[in-house]
Amino acid sequence: MEEPARLNDARVMRALAHPIRLRIIALLSEIGPASVSALAGHTGESTASVSYHLSQLARFGLVEEAVEARTGRERPWRAVHRGLSWDWNDGDHGLRAAYLKERLRVVDEFVAAEDALTPEWKTAAFFLDDVGHLTTAELAEVSDRIKALLAGYRRPDPADRPADAQRVVFFAYGLPHER
Template sequence: MQIKSFSGRTLGANALKSFAHPLRLRIYQLIEEHGPSTATGLAARLGQNTGATSYHLRELAKHGMIEVVAGMGRGKEKYWRVTPGGFSYGEARPADPEVAGALDYLLDDLVRTRGAELARWREESATAPEEWVQAGAYGRRSLRLTPEETALMRDQVFEVLERYRALSESGDRDGTGHVVVHFDVLPVGTGDGG
């Protein structure tokens, strides 16, 4: 069965290896959360020098992860944003051990980040505006499905998420906030150790 991609692009081997860097991941996450940023602003947030953040920004841009925002900044100042459309890590495990190691690093970071985001919201929800508390949700379902049903459900959820991603990237709108959606489909117990 062909898996439908809901991302603007799939990261190739060189992009995976480049992205699997702690500072690049953190820079990407900061831009994603706070919006367009300069090398100087990121350096201040990260306790780094501007040369280091500039280098890592260029590396992220080289692989299409971020891009310069046209019309922002003065002189040589560049504001960087996450490239619209999203990305995926690919469908299959890479055969190249170096690329597979980079993918493992990125997936482990994804799991850590999700845990940190959940813990952060759990803490922040006590003082967040009521409309945001009411809009948020925690969810977990345990289902008995076939592989075909699982793939269909996954694709339908991603179709909904894609509509909201497009809305999110449609420009500045009043009343928006940074919203993170976690969605995983985990066929637990189907492997050799199951």
């Protein structure tokens, strides 16, 4: 799987401005090839809805059929890229809103389920809010360093993961902000 898709086409950004499409891309990037029925189970959507959204993602080259993983009548799909990346200022407003809504959904799910976590996982989980004074070059460096650090923990192959590893979602931002 290639590095994150670098979005610079307004049509593609508008096509992605849907929470289910963003969730499908995230799932396929994480779990690898999956059938429409498996994706429907993960998203809570109908198979017809997932199938439609996959066709829209395929139209823009973001997903493709995983022909080699086909078994019987199941047609698995895979993400062409590992995630998405775009220049925030060039992004479609609908994509921005859908993306932020999806990130907040993940936080809401964590809050709803945190009582089921072990004390160790509760201690390890974190929210980070900090402020620095950076140049544009320094902010770009911070972004690159965070991406490089997290790359070592992706472990897409389950055989490479420690037995007690759990899926952990990271969301970070670095935005210039006036008081």
